[in-house]
Amino acid sequence: MGIAAVYTNIYSRHNSKAQIEMLLDREDRCINIYEIKYYKSEFEITKSYETKLRAKIEVYQSDTKTNKNLFLTFITSKGLKENMYKTSLVENSITLDDLFTNL
Numbered sequence: 001m002g003i004a005a006v007y008t009n010i011y012s013r014h015n016s017k018a019q020i021e022m023l024l025d026r027e028d029r030c031i032n033i034y035e036i037k038y039y040k041s042e043f044e045i046t047k048s049y050e051t052k053l054r055a056k057i058e059v060y061q062s063d064t065k066t067n068k069n070l071f072l073t074f075i076t077s078k079g080l081k082e083n084m085y086k087t088s089l090v091e092n093s094i095t096l097d098d099l100f101t102n103l
Contacts, residue, residue: 029069071092
């Protein structure tokens with residue numbers, strides 16, 4: 001992901017409003033919010049799911065009062081289907097193969 005030299009803290013966050021599977025809080029004033037999906041084919045972000053993702057990011061920002069840059073990153077089994085919702089929202093997408101190839 002190009003951040004090997006950046007000190008990071010990794011954690012998750014759950015409350016009644018939103019669940020975030022994994023957060024990568026970076027020393028360079030950025031936070032990657034990870035959405036993790038396992039499907040047999042490419043995962044597709046629909047209009048309604050995009051709305052939920054945006055709400056999740058807003059809840060996190062509101063609850064934490066962070067002023068860091070927030071980036072939505074997906075980890076999926078087979079990748080993300082290209083569409084306008086992916087393009088407008090997702091900063092980075094990696095697959096399980098990407099994770100295990102770099103070991």
